[in-house]
Structure formats: C-alpha cells, structure tokens
Amino acid sequence: MTGRAGTRIPLTICVGLLGIAVAYPLGILFLQSVFPEILGGSFEGFMDAYRRIGETPEMVRLIRNSLAWAGATTGVAWIFGIPCGYLLARTDLPGKLWARLSLLVPIMTPPYIAALSYILLMQSGGFGDTLTGGLPEGLRAWFFSFWGVTLVMALSSFGYVALAVEATLSEIPRRFEDAARLLGASWHQTLRRILLPLLLPAILNSGLLVFLEALSNFGVPAVLGSRSNLPLLPAEIFYLVTSWPVDLALATSLSSLLCLFALVSLYGSRWLADAFGGGAYRPGAMSVQRLGPLWTLAGWGFIGGLFVLSSGLPYAAMILTSLAGSWGEGWPELTMAHYATLFEPGSRGFEAILTSLWLSVAAASVCVVAGSYIAYVNIRSTGWLQSALEGLATLPRVIPKIVIAVALILAWNAPWVPIDLYNTAFMLLLAYVVVYITDTLNYSNATLWGMSEHLESAAEILGAGRFTVFTRIVLPRLRPALLAAWLTTFMVCMRELVASLMLMPPGMDTTATYIFSQFEQGDISLAMAMATVTIVISTVVLALFTLRRSHGARAGARALGEVEG
Amino acid sequence: MTHDDSPFLEARGLVKSFGSERVLRGVDFRIRPGERLVLLGPSGCGKTTLLNLIAGMLEADAGELLCEGSRIDAPAHGIHQPMRRRGFAMVFQDFALWPHMTVAENVAFGLKMQGLSRSERSERVRQVLTMVQMEGFADRSPSRLSGGQQQRVSIARALAVRPRLLLLDEPLSALDARLREDLKGELATLLRQSGVTSVYVTHDQSEAFTLASRIALMHEGRIEQIGTPEEVYANPASTFAATFLGVSNLLPYSRENGHFLLGDRESLTPVVLNGVGDTAPADGRLMVRREAVTIHEGRDAPSDSIVLSGICRRKDFLGDRHEAFVEVEGGVTLRGFAAPGIVEGTRVQVRFPPDAVRFLTH
Numbered sequence: 001m002t003g004r005a006g007t008r009i010p011l012t013i014c015v016g017l018l019g020i021a022v023a024y025p026l027g028i029l030f031l032q033s034v035f036p037e038i039l040g041g042s043f044e045g046f047m048d049a050y051r052r053i054g055e056t057p058e059m060v061r062l063i064r065n066s067l068a069w070a071g072a073t074t075g076v077a078w079i080f081g082i083p084c085g086y087l088l089a090r091t092d093l094p095g096k097l098w099a100r101l102s103l104l105v106p107i108m109t110p111p112y113i114a115a116l117s118y119i120l121l122m123q124s125g126g127f128g129d130t131l132t133g134g135l136p137e138g139l140r141a142w143f144f145s146f147w148g149v150t151l152v153m154a155l156s157s158f159g160y161v162a163l164a165v166e167a168t169l170s171e172i173p174r175r176f177e178d179a180a181r182l183l184g185a186s187w188h189q190t191l192r193r194i195l196l197p198l199l200l201p202a203i204l205n206s207g208l209l210v211f212l213e214a215l216s217n218f219g220v221p222a223v224l225g226s227r228s229n230l231p232l233l234p235a236e237i238f239y240l241v242t243s244w245p246v247d248l249a250l251a252t253s254l255s256s257l258l259c260l261f262a263l264v265s266l267y268g269s270r271w272l273a274d275a276f277g278g279g280a281y282r283p284g285a286m287s288v289q290r291l292g293p294l295w296t297l298a299g300w301g302f303i304g305g306l307f308v309l310s311s312g313l314p315y316a317a318m319i320l321t322s323l324a325g326s327w328g329e330g331w332p333e334l335t336m337a338h339y340a341t342l343f344e345p346g347s348r349g350f351e352a353i354l355t356s357l358w359l360s361v362a363a364a365s366v367c368v369v370a371g372s373y374i375a376y377v378n379i380r381s382t383g384w385l386q387s388a389l390e391g392l393a394t395l396p397r398v399i400p401k402i403v404i405a406v407a408l409i410l411a412w413n414a415p416w417v418p419i420d421l422y423n424t425a426f427m428l429l430l431a432y433v434v435v436y437i438t439d440t441l442n443y444s445n446a447t448l449w450g451m452s453e454h455l456e457s458a459a460e461i462l463g464a465g466r467f468t469v470f471t472r473i474v475l476p477r478l479r480p481a482l483l484a485a486w487l488t489t490f491m492v493c494m495r496e497l498v499a500s501l502m503l504m505p506p507g508m509d510t511t512a513t514y515i516f517s518q519f520e521q522g523d524i525s526l527a528m529a530m531a532t533v534t535i536v537i538s539t540v541v542l543a544l545f546t547l548r549r550s551h552g553a554r555a556g557a558r559a560l561g562e563v564e565g
Numbered sequence: 566m567t568h569d570d571s572p573f574l575e576a577r578g579l580v581k582s583f584g585s586e587r588v589l590r591g592v593d594f595r596i597r598p599g600e601r602l603v604l605l606g607p608s609g610c611g612k613t614t615l616l617n618l619i620a621g622m623l624e625a626d627a628g629e630l631l632c633e634g635s636r637i638d639a640p641a642h643g644i645h646q647p648m649r650r651r652g653f654a655m656v657f658q659d660f661a662l663w664p665h666m667t668v669a670e671n672v673a674f675g676l677k678m679q680g681l682s683r684s685e686r687s688e689r690v691r692q693v694l695t696m697v698q699m700e701g702f703a704d705r706s707p708s709r710l711s712g713g714q715q716q717r718v719s720i721a722r723a724l725a726v727r728p729r730l731l732l733l734d735e736p737l738s739a740l741d742a743r744l745r746e747d748l749k750g751e752l753a754t755l756l757r758q759s760g761v762t763s764v765y766v767t768h769d770q771s772e773a774f775t776l777a778s779r780i781a782l783m784h785e786g787r788i789e790q791i792g793t794p795e796e797v798y799a800n801p802a803s804t805f806a807a808t809f810l811g812v813s814n815l816l817p818y819s820r821e822n823g824h825f826l827l828g829d830r831e832s833l834t835p836v837v838l839n840g841v842g843d844t845a846p847a848d849g850r851l852m853v854r855r856e857a858v859t860i861h862e863g864r865d866a867p868s869d870s871i872v873l874s875g876i877c878r879r880k881d882f883l884g885d886r887h888e889a890f891v892e893v894e895g896g897v898t899l900r901g902f903a904a905p906g907i908v909e910g911t912r913v914q915v916r917f918p919p920d921a922v923r924f925l926t927h
Binding site for chain 1: 679
C-alpha cells in the first residue's frame with residue numbers, strides 16, 4: 001500500500017533511477033569479485049580472488065593495516081576532538097567563535113592537500129628543514145610511518161568529533177549532573193557514570209564517520225602512505241585498476257571487502273550506541289564550567305596547537321610553495337608566476353578549473369533536483385518499494401567512493417552497454433551524482449521529517465494537482481535545505497579526487513587530478529597554486545553559505561549527524 | 566546538641582544577584598528538624614534561586630547558611646560546602662531521570678555513591694519503589710514511563726538515600742491537572758510518614774496548603790511572611806500576601822472620628838465597624854476574604870454584622886455556589902458569595918462579620 005494515493009508511479013521511477021545508478025554497478029562489482037570471468041560470459045573461477053587474498057600474506061597484512069590505521073585515526077581524532085568539544089560546550093573559554101572556525105578549517109581542507117603540504121613540510125630539504133635548520137631525522141622517520149600518516153588523517157577529521165561532541169554536550173541538561181552531584185557523586189564519577197554514557201552515541205557516531213572516512217580515503221594513503229611504506233586498501237585498489245597488470249578480480253574482491261568492513265562498522269557502532277549509551281531526553285539548560293586563567297591558557301594552547309598542526313603549518317607550506325620562484329638554499333624568492341600560469345586561458349590549469357567548475361555546478365544541480373524529489377517520494381510512501389528506495393538511497397552513504405568508481409567503470413564498460421558513456425566527462429558527472437546525492441537526501445529529509453502532511457492536503461483539497469503540490473508547497477519549504485545541499489555538493493565535487501582520477505577521459509583534468517599529477521610528476525609550485533585556488537573557491541562558497549545561514553557550524557554538525565541517521 | 570528548638574537549617578541575610586539583577590535581597594528563616602517548609606511565590610520571586618542555594622548549586626553573594634549549626638555557605642568566611650557533601654537530595658521539576666539507566670539503577674545511584682553493598686542497595690531500592698507504588702517498574706527505562714510515573718521514580722531516588730534534607734523544585738508542575746491533584750495528596754502523606762525535613766518550592770497555593778507545615782511566602786527576593794498555612798491565610802501581613810493567597814476584597818480606607826471611610830477620596834462610604842478597628846492605623850487597606858462576605862436580598866441584617874447596601878453588577882455560577890460583585894456607594898466594589906435568588910442590577914445587601922476584617926498598611 002502506498003501512503004498517499006498515486007505515489008506508485010513516481011516511486012517506481014525513483015527506484016528505477018537509483019537502481020541503474022547505484023544497485024546495478026555495485027551488483028556487477030560484487031558478481032565480478034565472485035565470478036572473475038563473468039564479463040566474458042563465464043562462471044569459471046568461483047571465489048578465486050578471495051582465495052588468493054586469503055593465501056597471500058601481503059594481502060592479509062594490507063587489510064589488517066587498513067583496519068588498524070583507520071582505527072588508530074579514529075582514536076587520535078577522539079583524543080583531539082572530545083576535549084575540544086567539551087571546551088566549546090561546557091566551559092567559559094573566551095573566543096569560542098574563533099575556536100569553532102579553527103575546527104572548520106581542517107574539515108574544509110581536502111585531506112590530500114593537507115597530506116601534500118605536510119610532505120613539503122617534512123621531507124628532506126623541505127620547509128621544516130628551512131625553518132629549523134634541519135629537522136631531527138628521528139622525527140622525520142616517525143612522520144613518514146604509520147603514526148605520522150595517522151596524525152595527518154586525524155588532524156583533518158577530528159573536527160567532526162569536536163562538533164558532534166559539542167552539539168550533544170550542549171543538549172544534555174545540567175539537571176542530570178546536578179542530580180548526581182547532590183546524591184554524592186564526585187566530578188569524576190559524574191563524568192564516568194552520567195556524561196560519558198549520554199555522550200557515547202555522539203562519540204561513536206562521529207568516530208564512525210572518521211573511521212569510514214579513513215578506511216575509504218584515497219588521497220592520504222596515495223600520497224603519504226606510499227611514501228611511508230604503508231600500503232592501504234583504497235590506494236592498492238586504485239593501482240590494481242589503473243596500472244599494469246590490471247587485476248580486476250582482485251580489485252573488485254578487495255572493494256567488496258572494503259564495503260563489508262564499512263557496513264560492519266556502521267551496524268557495529270549503532271549496536272554499541274544502543275547497548276551502552278543513550279536514551280532519549282529533552283534538551284535542557286546546561287552547566288558551564290568556569291576555567292581559571294591557567295586552564296583557559298591550557299584550553300587555548302590545546303585548540304591553538306591543533307590549529308597550527310592541522311591548518312597553520314600545512315597552509316604555510318602550501319602558500320609559500322605556490323609563491324616560490326626558484327629552489328635553492330634558504331628562503332626562495334616570491335613570485336605570482338605560478339598563478340599567472342594557472343589563469344592563462346587555454347593552459348592545462350585553466351582548463352582544469354573550468355572543467356571542475358562546470359562539472360561541480362552540473363553535479364550539484366542534478367543532485368538537488370533528483371535528490372529532493374527522491375527524498376519527497378520516499379518520505380510520503382510506504383511498502384516494500386519504499387523500503388527498496390530507502391535502502392538504495394542509503395548505500396552511497398556507506399560505500400567508499402573508490403568502490404563506486406570501480407563499480408561504475410565495470411558497469412558502463414560492460415559489453416552489453418549500448419551507449420558509450422565511459423571515456424566522456426558525463427561518466428564523471430554520473431559518478432559525482434551517485435557519490436554525493438546523499439547530501440541532498442540528508443538535507444531534504446531533515447526538513448521533510450518536520451513537515452506536516454496537512455500542508456499538502458490543504459493544497460490538494462483546494463484542487464492542486466500532485467505536481468503543483470510539489471512545486472508550490474514542498475519545494476519552497478525545502479529551499480533553505482536545498483541551497484545548503486547545493487553548496488555542499490558543489491564544494492565536495494570541486495575537491496573530489498579518486499573518482500576523477502579513475503573516470504576522467506584522457507587529456508582532461510579537474511583541479512584535483514591536476515594537483516595530484518603535477519605534484520607526482522610535474523611542477524610542485526603549480527600544484528600548490530592550484531590547491532590554494534581550490535581552497536579559496538571553497539572558502540568563498542562557504543562564506544556565502546554562512547552568510548545565508550548564521551548557524552553555519554550548527555547546521556554543519558547537524559548535517560554530519562544525519563549521515564549516520 | 567539537638568534539643569527541640571535548635572534549627573536544622575538557618576538562613577541569615579542571604580543575598581544573590583545575577584548580573585545587575587538582585588534575585589535574593591536578604592532572606593532569613595529557620596527550619597526545625599522534621600519540618601516541611603514550602604517556599605511559595607509567583608514566578609521570579611527568587612524561590613528557585615533560594616532552593617538552588619540551599620542545594621549548593623549556587624553560592625550566595627552575602628549572608629550565611631547553616632545546617633545543624635555549622636556553616637555550609639558563608640561567602641564572608643570563604644565557605645561553600647560542595648553539594649555532594651551536604652547529604653541533601655532533590656526532586657526536580659523535569660524529573661532529571663538519567664535516560665541511560667533503568668528505574669532501579671536510577672534509584673540505586675545515590676546508594677552506590679554512599680558505598681552500600683549490592684544486597685543493601687537492592688533491598689532499599691525495592692523498599693522505596695514500593696513506597697511510591699512503582700515496584701513493578703524496576704527494570705523499565707525511564708523514557709517508557711508516563712510523567713507521573715517518572716516523578717514517582719524521581720521521588721524514590723531522592724528518598725532512597727535517606728537525605729538529611731529533601732528539596733523539591735516544583736515537582737508537580739510538569740504534570741497535567743488531574744495527575745497533579747492525585748500525586749499531591751500522596752506526596753503529602755509520604756513526606757509526613759517519612760518524617761524527612763523538606764523544602765518544597767511551588768507557585769501553587771493549594772500545593773502549599775496541602776504539603777506545608779509552614780509556608781514561607783516569597784515576593785521580590787524576600788520572604789514576605791512565614792508561618793503555618795492557617796496563620797498565613799488568616800492573617801496576611803501585606804497586600805501581596807492577601808492577594809496571592811485566596812480571594813480577597815481590598816478596600817482603601819481612612820479613619821475619621823471613629824468612622825471608617827471606604828473608597829476613593831472623592832466619594833467615600835462611611836462604615837461603622839462596631840468597635841473592631843479601634844487600634845487600626847489612620848489609613849491603609851481594609852481586607853475581607855471573599856468567603857466572609859455574603860450577599861442577600863433581605864433588609865433584616867443580624868445586628869453583629871457589618872452591612873453595606875449596593876447594586877449587584879454581576880453574578881457568576883461557580884459550580885457549588887454563586888459569586889456576586891456588588892457596587893456599594895462611593896464606587897467601591899465588593900465580591901462575595903450570593904444567595905441563589907440575587908438578580909443582576911437590583912439593590913442588595915452586603916454583609917460580613919467584623920472579626921473577618923483585617924487592616925493592612927502595605
């Protein structure tokens with residue numbers, strides 16, 4: 001049964017669209033991993049690839065490394081983020097606005113740019129050496145190892161933890177703590193028995209976000225992992241697909257395992273949150289801890305130190321490199337020549353910026369149009385088709401981008417596909433939409449859940465048709481959410497790396513692939529100039545976003561919270 | 566050291582400000598052991614602030630608070646005993662039950678903090694849950710209880726630790742009217758039987774009358790009047806006390822040659838008060854409770870009553886009787902209970918006994 005009369009056809013259309021865009025590629029990917037010869041029309045070699053993984057010690061180590069690294073990143077992000085969240089929510093720390101902004105900067109910085117900048121800082125003969133007159137070799141060795149790579153990833157994602165912890169801590173009513181203190185609990189006991197269990201869902205949810213981000217991140221493993229003798233799953237899958245000899249069977253089975261880990265961690269963290277924490281409560285007034293001058297200093301030292309590490313140092317390295325004229329001993333001469341090269345019409349860099357801009361604008365627009373309609377159809381219908389739609393819409397939230405990219409290659413390269421989408425920029429557009437439609441769905445759902453169906457009934461009873469109801473009643477209510485969704489999607493598309501690298505037709509570049517390839521085998525200064533330009537564009541868009549909605553940080557935190565919802 | 570008259574809790578000149586707003590302007594009171602003091606007053610009078618000060622959530626700016634003779638809050642001496650050391654318990658308006666614990670875990674929390682053994686804890690939990698008739702709900706999550714049930718658990722949690730002092734912050738105000746009425750009676754019985762010393766904050770006079778052994782009526786950061794419910798009701802010390810408790814007629818008066826002149830300066834109604842007002846101040850307000858005033862058609866008044874004549878302007882049916890508003894000469898309106906036959910717009914008689922009259926100067 002459908003919830004409202006006449007939603008069967010739109011529902012079928014939505015399920016069909018998402019089926020082709022998401023379910024079909026992932027299905028092919030999974031089949032290919034189980035039957036390596038399926039695209040040739042044969043069922044030979046059942047489970048061969050998985051057997052190979054199990055029997056190769058390097059593969060087992062690779063998987064263990066990836067999980068350990070993602071886990072370590074989560075742990076470090078908790079150590080950084082939870083105190084930040086507490087300082088912001090529950091103390092009288094001065095200058096909280098600046099502290100919050102300092103958390104947003106690393107979130108806004110693409111992790112691969114942070115990693116590249118850190119390489120410039122830490123490598124032999126890099127900025128670190130110039131600044132200090134030679135970094136200790138022990139520090140350098142430590143940085144280019146498991147923990148150094150962990151640190152860079154954690155620095156770029158601890159902000160999620162801090163914002164989620166802050167949001168939850170600001171909602172836990174102080175009564176809960178007062179009641180415990182009155183009954184004789186010490187500060188420590190109150191923290192352990194009252195605050196921590198109530199905070200656990202936020203800690204786990206944000207931790208899950210960091211874990212998934214680390215597990216599926218391509219950029220940091222690709223640029224920093226490879227220099228630190230730390231092979232990690234996404235990068236290895238990438239090399240299996242893109243470099244000779246191509247091993248699709250191994251790539252797809254590793255991809256399937258990556259999805260499995262992602263799903264297990266999603267359901268695992270939900271189970272943990274239900275089992276050990278939570279419980280519903282109404283938000284209430286909270287207590288604020290007064291910090292003495294010493295603790296204020298310590299608090300700012302902590303937040304400021306994290307800012308220097310997460311943003312200050314990498315940004316300095318990035319901007320200085322982009323302005324550096326010639327390399328030699330000591331400080332280089334400064335020049336705008338690299339920027340001039342980038343903006344020279346017809347140059348590769350300029351073309352890359354234009355490509356990224358139109359792709360991002362197109363992807364964001366398609367996402368907003370399709371996503372809002374799918375979200376609306378989903379929320380106003382019931383039954384098994386709706387469950388299917390909901391399931392399909394949830395998939396891209398969890399499936400790593402690299403896996404979606406591999407799946408799209410397989411699906412649109414298959415012998416039975418009549419149109420030649422692969423090797424055109426439209427392939428990339430499709431990938432962006434599949435990967436990022438989640439944002440629009442999240443933003444739309446948040447608004448739609450709070451919207452009474454009576455608003456639509458009131459229009460229908462006055463004679464409005466289904467289409468009129470959607471355009472005249474639903475869309476105007478969704479407008480703020482959709483604006484936010486459009487800007488978010490635009491920003492993440494502008495910096496998307498892995499799908500762009502894999503799906504971009506030869507001879508074309510996006511800003512991200514340009515940075516990546518210039519850094520690896522071209523002009524590092526050009527790469528960093530492009531990185532700076534990308535971040536400036538993102539920041540301008542974010543500023544617009546914040547001007548429109550004054551509670552930028554809160555909206556961001558809420559959107560993050562919905563990722564798990 | 567405790568003989569009968571020594572107070573359990575004593576406040577001397579407590580002052581508290583939030584920013585430039587003076588919320589408590591010098592509060593004094595004494596509570597004897599076993600007493601149930603109700604802090605009664607309109608919102609913004611400082612009663613909740615006073616309760617939070619007693620609990621230790623806030624520190625006083627000036628004055629001191631003593632419990633069993635020792636200072637627990639005395640800014641002049643730099644003393645502020647943390648709330649966890651006071652041995653008090655509190656029932657909150659919004660229940661404040663921890664959502665991640667079951668009912669039994671909530672109730673056992675304070676006992677665990679006191680270091681009671683597991684068996685003692687479960688015995689005590691069972692006891693208090695039975696006391697509040699929630700014994701069947703021990704393993705439920707608080708979020709699956711109704712408001713009334715949650716408040717019972719909250720009361721059980723506070724009573725379980727056998728507190729030296731039980732603080733209740735408008736515990737019934739989050740419940741709907743019917744439930745409030747039921748729980749009020751139960752709570753009164755519970756407090757009386759357990760013998761626990763308690764301070765109860767409310768803005769509802771019927772709660773105060775039911776629950777209090779003494780009422781402290783608060784107004785604008787001060788205790789306006791303190792006494793048993795009967796005393797405070799019968800002899801309000803001020804205009805505020807008279808209007809906040811019950812329904813009263815308050816008539817401006819002045820005295821001239823043994824006569825009382827009621828009403829405004831321009832048109833005064835002379836009244837003879839049959840000797841009661843001899844010691845009354847020269848001018849002020851004369852108060853008569855509504856229930857002391859009766860309104861009749863007849864002209865033959867009993868000789869011991871004060872009688873005024875006027876026009877009935879309005880008559881309302883209250884359910885068990887009628888209330889009428891009568892405009893007497895001089896433009897003064899009195900309200901009282903009316904005989905059923907009274908007709909609006911007709912001339913009637915207003916009567917009240919002289920001993921029902923009180924004189925207020927402020």
